Amino acid sequence: MYYNMDFNYFNPIENMYRVRSLMELLIEAMKDERHDRVKYGMMMEMTDDPTVKKQIKFAYDDEIKHYKMFNQIYTQLTGRKINIPLPTNIEKYDNLISAVQTSIDGELEAVELYREIHSMLKNPNMRDKLFEIITDEQEHATRFVYLYSMLK
Ligand SMILES: [Fe+2]
Ligand SMILES: [Fe+2]
Numbered sequence: 001m002y003y004n005m006d007f008n009y010f011n012p013i014e015n016m017y018r019v020r021s022l023m024e025l026l027i028e029a030m031k032d033e034r035h036d037r038v039k040y041g042m043m044m045e046m047t048d049d050p051t052v053k054k055q056i057k058f059a060y061d062d063e064i065k066h067y068k069m070f071n072q073i074y075t076q077l078t079g080r081k082i083n084i085p086l087p088t089n090i091e092k093y094d095n096l097i098s099a100v101q102t103s104i105d106g107e108l109e110a111v112e113l114y115r116e117i118h119s120m121l122k123n124p125n126m127r128d129k130l131f132e133i134i135t136d137e138q139e140h141a142t143r144f145v146y147l148y149s150m151l152k
Contacts, residue, residue, distance in 0.1 A: 022120045026074045029117060030084045032110060033067040038090050039099070039106075046096045055147045059103075059140040066136065069129045076126070097151045100144050107141035 040060040044053050067084075074082055093099040111134055118130040 022117070023074065023078065025113065025117050025120070026070055026077075027082070027084070029110075029113060030067055030070045030074070030082070031087075032106075032113070033063045033070065034084050034086050035090060036103075036106065036110075037063040037067070038086050039103070042090070043093075043096060043099050043103075046093070046099070052096070052147065052150070055143050058143055059107075062136045062140065066133050069133060073121075073126050073129060076123075097148065100148050100151060104141055104144045104148065107137050107144060110137045111141070 037060065040056050040063065044056050044060065047053055047056075071082065074080075093102075114130055114134045114137065118127060118134065121127050121130060
């Protein structure tokens with residue numbers, strides 16, 4: 001289905017810029033989701049402790065779901081399909097705790113970005129999707145804070 005609800009028919013020039021920047025933010029969001037998926041996979045390999053692994057896996061599983069949701073929104077708004085591949089060379093960490101630390105910041109930055117995307121969407125179904133993603137990222141941040149206190 002193709003949604004036109006985010007267009008202001010009275011000002012095509014303003015639309016051109018607004019819509020383009022929304023698409024840019026959606027692409028940024030998809031890239032972040034891909035990055036985090038790979039990062040959390042790598043982090044799970046850095047521990048043998050099942051309790052630690054489990055905490056990371058919540059986020060690991062959600063990021064693939066989020067990528068699909070953003071991808072769907074992008075296709076509904078543009079009528080185009082897009083595929084952002086998983087990155088192959090992401091930053092490396094000497095220890096799990098430093099990876100956990102940057103993940104807390106990463107999750108909180110994601111909440112900021114997604115709040116911005118949420119404010120640019122008019123379609124209720126798309127806004128609901130963003131709400132779900134934002135609350136998931138807040139949960140990830142909380143889990144990583146818990147993990148940080150467990151590891152230190
Ligand atoms: Fe996510
Ligand atoms: Fe996340």
